[in-house]
Amino acid sequence: MQIFHRSTNTLSRATIYGAIFVVAALFWAAAEIQRSPYVTYAGVRRPQPVPFSHQHHVAGLGIDCRYCHTSVETSSFAGIPPTKTCMNCHAQIWTNAALLEPVRESYKSGKSLVWTRVNDLPDFAYFNHSIHINKGVGCNTCHGPVDRMPLMYNQASLQMEWCLECHxxxxxxxxxRDQVFNMRYEEPSESKPVEVDGKPYTDQVSLGTDLVKKYKLRTVTDITSCSTCHR
Amino acid sequence: MLFTAFVALAGCRQDMHDQPRFKPFARSDFYTDLRSARPPVEGTVARGQLREDSYLYTGKLGNDPGDYLPFPVTEELLARGQQRYDIYCAPCHSRVGDGNGVIVARGFPRKPPSYHIERLRQAPLGYFFDVITNGYGSMTDYATQIAPRDRWAIVAYIRALQLSQAATSADVPAGQKVPSDPPQFEELGSGATPPVVETKPARHSAQEEPK
Incomplete structure (x- = not known):
C-alpha cells in the first residue's frame, strides 16, 4: 500500500536542500540581532536624572567639549563633570527651573548625580581617550553629532568590527588636531579644502595619509594586534 | 536543532563583558556615598605633585599677588592660553574679555567686569591667577578644571588681550602694517556689541597711505 503521495518525493528533496537555507537564515537573523540597537543600544536615549541637552549647550551656547569633559586630552577617561561644573553657570541662571532640582539637590547634599553611562564599552576592551584625541580622531568621528543630540545616545555600535574599521x-x-573638537568639521573636498602646514588638501585619503605620518601613528599591524585593545 | 541551539545559548554569559571591577566614576554599593572613586587620604602627595614652588600654585608672594609669570612667556604659551581661555573663560567673559559672553547674555543678574577697565588693567598677574584658582564674587573657582600651568597661560593671554585692546599704531613694529583698520566700538573692548558704522569715507584717507 502506498502511504505517501507521489508529491512527497519532491517535498523531501526540497526539504533537504531547503534546510541549508533555513540554517543560513537563522545565522543571518542572529548576526542581524547582534548588530541591532536591541543589543548595541545605538540610537537609544536612556533615562537620565536630568534631561541634559548637549544640543543646547554645544550648538546653542558654543561651550567647548572640554569645559566639562576636562580630562579627555590627558586621560583614558573623558571625565563626567562634577555637579559644581553645572553650578558654575546654574547658580546664576535658571536657578528656579524644576528640571534642575536634582542638580541643586546634589550640590547641596554633596551626593553625586547618578547618570547612566551611554557609551559603554565591554569590560574586556581597553580604551584610552587621550591617545585618540592626540592622534587626530575627532569627537564626532566616534560619538556622532553630539551637538545635534537633545538627549544623549551612542551613535556607534561600539562593537569590535566598528573599532577595526578605523584601526x-x-x-x-x-x-x-586643531579640528578635533570642532563638531561641524567637514572632510576636505574640492570646494572646501582643509589646510595643514600651508598645504591645502582636497581629499580625505591624502590628508589622512599625511597625518598618519605627521602624528606618528603606529603601523596598522600594531594597532590591529589583539593586545592593543585586549590587555 | 532548536533544542541544540537552546542548550548552546544557555552557555552564553556576560561575565567577561561585565567584570567585577569599577570603571571610572562607577557606582559602588560598598561605600555609603556610592562612589567607587575614593579621595586620597588627606596629606597625600602624588609623585610629581609636591607643591614646592608656592608662587606657581598660588600666584602670591606672602599675602600679595606677584606680577610676573613663574616661567618664560613664549608664543606657544600664549597660544595655549588663548585656547584655554576660549574654552573656560570666554563663555562668560567673551572672546575679547569685555564680560559680554554668551552665557551672561542668557540672563546673569550681574555681568562680569570687562578686563579693560582701569582697575584690572593695573592688577598684577598673580591677581588673575588667584581669581581663577579661588573664584571671585559670583565666579566659582576653576581649580579643578584648569591645571596650574594652564592658569598661568590664561593669565598671560588676558594680559595680551588687555594690551591689544588699548594698542595704538605706535605699538606696531616698524616695517609692518596693520592689515585693516580695527572696528570702532562704543565702549572699549566691546567685541560683543556691533561696531559703530562708519559714515565717513575711509578713516585712513587723511593719513599717509603706506606704500
Whole structure:
C-alpha cells in the first residue's frame, strides 16, 4: 500500500536542500540581532536624572567639549563633570527651573548625580581617550553629532568590527588636531579644502595619509594586534 | 536543532563583558556615598605633585599677588592660553574679555567686569591667577578644571588681550602694517556689541597711505 503521495518525493528533496537555507537564515537573523540597537543600544536615549541637552549647550551656547569633559586630552577617561561644573553657570541662571532640582539637590547634599553611562564599552576592551584625541580622531568621528543630540545616545555600535574599521584604515578618518573638537568639521573636498602646514588638501585619503605620518601613528599591524585593545 | 541551539545559548554569559571591577566614576554599593572613586587620604602627595614652588600654585608672594609669570612667556604659551581661555573663560567673559559672553547674555543678574577697565588693567598677574584658582564674587573657582600651568597661560593671554585692546599704531613694529583698520566700538573692548558704522569715507584717507 502506498502511504505517501507521489508529491512527497519532491517535498523531501526540497526539504533537504531547503534546510541549508533555513540554517543560513537563522545565522543571518542572529548576526542581524547582534548588530541591532536591541543589543548595541545605538540610537537609544536612556533615562537620565536630568534631561541634559548637549544640543543646547554645544550648538546653542558654543561651550567647548572640554569645559566639562576636562580630562579627555590627558586621560583614558573623558571625565563626567562634577555637579559644581553645572553650578558654575546654574547658580546664576535658571536657578528656579524644576528640571534642575536634582542638580541643586546634589550640590547641596554633596551626593553625586547618578547618570547612566551611554557609551559603554565591554569590560574586556581597553580604551584610552587621550591617545585618540592626540592622534587626530575627532569627537564626532566616534560619538556622532553630539551637538545635534537633545538627549544623549551612542551613535556607534561600539562593537569590535566598528573599532577595526578605523584601526585598519586610520587615514580615512583622521583630521588635523586643531579640528578635533570642532563638531561641524567637514572632510576636505574640492570646494572646501582643509589646510595643514600651508598645504591645502582636497581629499580625505591624502590628508589622512599625511597625518598618519605627521602624528606618528603606529603601523596598522600594531594597532590591529589583539593586545592593543585586549590587555 | 532548536533544542541544540537552546542548550548552546544557555552557555552564553556576560561575565567577561561585565567584570567585577569599577570603571571610572562607577557606582559602588560598598561605600555609603556610592562612589567607587575614593579621595586620597588627606596629606597625600602624588609623585610629581609636591607643591614646592608656592608662587606657581598660588600666584602670591606672602599675602600679595606677584606680577610676573613663574616661567618664560613664549608664543606657544600664549597660544595655549588663548585656547584655554576660549574654552573656560570666554563663555562668560567673551572672546575679547569685555564680560559680554554668551552665557551672561542668557540672563546673569550681574555681568562680569570687562578686563579693560582701569582697575584690572593695573592688577598684577598673580591677581588673575588667584581669581581663577579661588573664584571671585559670583565666579566659582576653576581649580579643578584648569591645571596650574594652564592658569598661568590664561593669565598671560588676558594680559595680551588687555594690551591689544588699548594698542595704538605706535605699538606696531616698524616695517609692518596693520592689515585693516580695527572696528570702532562704543565702549572699549566691546567685541560683543556691533561696531559703530562708519559714515565717513575711509578713516585712513587723511593719513599717509603706506606704500
Amino acid at each position: 585598519r584604515a586610520p587615514e580615512k578618518h583622521l583630521r588635523p
